[in-house]
Amino acid sequence: MPDDNEKGRGGGNGRKPGSSVTRRGFLKGAGVAVSAVTVLREGLLPATAAGVDAKVAGPGAVPITLKINGTARNLTVEPRVTLLDALRNHLDTTGAKKVCDRATCGSCTVIVDGKAVYACTMLAIEAQGRDIQTIEGLAPEGQLHPVSAAFVDHDAQQCGFCTPGFVMAAKSFLDKLPNPSREDIRTGFGGNLCRCGTYAGIREAVLDAAGRLRGGRA
Secondary structure, three states: OOOHHHHHOOOOOOOOOOOOOOHHHHHHHHHHHHHHHHHHHHOOOOHHHHOOOOOOOOOOOEEEEEEEOOEEEEEEEOOOOEHHHHHHHHOOOOOOOOOOOOOOOOOOEEEEOOEEEEHHHOEHHHHOOOEEEOHHHOOOOOOOOHHHHHHHHOOOOOOOOOHHHHHHHHHHHHHHOOOOOHHHHHHHOOOOOOOOOOHHHHHHHHHHHHHHHHHOOO
C-alpha cells in the first residue's frame, strides 16, 4: 500500500492528480522519440521507410574487365567489391579461399603483375589492366605445376584451405629467389598461416619445388 508521500505524487505510479500521463509512460515515449530521431539522422532506415528523400550512400555497380590467367573477363560489380569476392562470387574462380578476409592468413593469395597479393585487400576495380594469376592458371587442365606437385608429394596440406594461397605465394617467392635456403623459406612465408600446422611439409615442398623448377622437371 502506498504511503502518504506516494499518494501526494499521484499514487506511486507517477501520475499527477487529474492527469492521464504516468512518469513511466512519459519516459517510455521520450525514449521512442529519441530513437526515431537517431535512426533518421544516421540514415539507418531506407529512404522510403524513413519517410524522407535520403540519398543512397555509394555508387552503383559498374562494368569492369579483369585479365585473369591470360583471359579478359567482363563483369559488373559495385566499386566496394574486392578482387577476392569478384573472383569467387562473380567469375566462379574459387581457388583463392576466403578465410580471414582481413589480410592476415594469406589463403586468398593471388599473383598480380608478378607479385603475391592478398586478393581480399585489393578492390576489383583497382585490378583492371593488371595481369592476375590464380591457382587455376598455374598449369594446363589436368596437369600440376611443379610447386603444386611438390605440395602433393610432401603431404603439405591437411584441410586444404590455406594450400592455394601457399602455392601461389611459393610461385611468386621462387620466381624471385629460385635457389632459396631453408632459412629463406622459413622467413619468406610469414604472411601465410596454416591452422593445421603443416609448416614442416610446406617448407620441404617449397625446397623441392625450387629444385624441380631449376631442373625443369614437373
